[in-house]
Amino acid sequence: MRVPFIKMHGLGNDFVVLDARAETLPPINARVAAALADRREGIGCDQLVLLEPSADADFRMRIFNSDGSEVGACGNAARAVALLHGSAARVETAGGIIAVEPDGGGARVDMGRPRFDWDAIPLAYPMDTLSMPVGWEGMDNPAAVNVGNPHVVCFVEDCDTVPLDELGPEIENDPLFPERINVNCATIESRTRIRLRVWERGAGLTRACGTGACATAVVAMRRGLVENRVTVVLPGGPLTIEWADSNPAAGASIVMTGPATEAFRGSFEWDDYA
The missing domain is CATH 3.10.310.10 (Diaminopimelate Epimerase; Chain A, domain 1)
Structure with a gap:
């Protein structure tokens, strides 16, 4: 199975974005995420970002660190996804629903309320x-x-x-x-x-x-x-x-504004990383 990807970054914090909103991909696990993030034998990134349909927001964003662990939020990835989506959206994350909006060469992101307990x-x-x-x-x-x-x-x-x-x-x-x-x-x-x-x-x-x-x-x-x-x-x-x-x-809520950039697009063979 040939899978397309978009390589993006926010201030040099780089991501491999997989868009599964319209076409379902095989399940992503820690091993696949870490293999794709590997800078020597994979595509290479700090985080792998997976976009999926959501019942509660415009779409869902899942974030995997380069060691394969899944995390709740990523502000730089949110700006990159806003740029990719091209319009204001509500985005479901494991840390809660956030609001993103393209802003020039980047995005403005409502990151939600901080918690101090x-x-x-x-x-x-x-x-x-x-x-x-x-x-x-x-x-x-x-x-x-x-x-x-x-x-x-x-x-x-x-x-x-x-x-x-x-x-x-x-x-x-x-x-x-x-x-x-x-x-x-x-x-x-x-x-x-x-x-x-x-x-x-x-x-x-x-x-x-x-x-x-x-x-x-x-x-x-x-x-x-x-x-x-x-x-x-x-x-x-x-x-x-x-x-x-x-x-x-x-x-x-905290509001963050900053740049995001699309670096390039490509594709990979899923079985090479599964």
């Missing part, structure tokens, strides 16, 4: 998620938030000097996080600008992480470090994050 992250035991009494080699006083995916956020003087390639996997797999965690290392540059690096659960260091930018921005807003509209600069480039009310009780 310890058991929504989840953590292994109760604690204040805005100021956690834990740390890892200078990554101290972190915060945790679930924005469709679970994130831990640490603010440091210079995020570029932190050995995130070493600390990332240690923190990701810390017993405090029973479902593992995405690790954000951030530096506040001004009231409207944050510099960020992210170790993604199941994918490692990536050039950009949309949910990481959202998580870091809302934590910084809750701590009063930045305004309610902020530019988050990742290695791949900037994203704009807005959160209308930094009071969690207000229930405001």
Whole structure:
């Protein structure tokens, strides 16, 4: 069976998109996803994105990390899918329904409401998620938030000097996080600008992480470090994050705006990866 794919990226965070909305594909499992994501023997990507019909939204988006694990949300993939779809849509994800809309060369995405309760992250035991009494080699006083995916956020003087390639996997797999965690290392540059690096659960260091930018921005807003509209600069480039009310009780959604790009299209033989 010959299967078409679209290779896309958001600020260098790259995806292989399979569109099964009109034509059903064989079931995707962790082994197939990891084989397609392999950069030496597969197509190569940070995440595999599968589009399917949905009974509750315009369509469904499933996201698999490069290790084959399935995750609840991906902000950069949401922008890429918005660009591919070509019009405003409600998209079902494992983390909830989000709203996407093409915007110039990218998209504006309503990422939904952040969740801060310890058991929504989840953590292994109760604690204040805005100021956690834990740390890892200078990554101290972190915060945790679930924005469709679970994130831990640490603010440091210079995020570029932190050995995130070493600390990332240690923190990701810390017993405090029973479902593992995405690790954000951030530096506040001004009231409207944050510099960020992210170790993604199941994918490692990536050039950009949309949910990481959202998580870091809302934590910084809750701590009063930045305004309610902020530019988050990742290695791949900037994203704009807005959160209308930094009071969690207000229930405001996070809005992310940024670019997305289609790189190329191709096809592969399904049996080569099944």
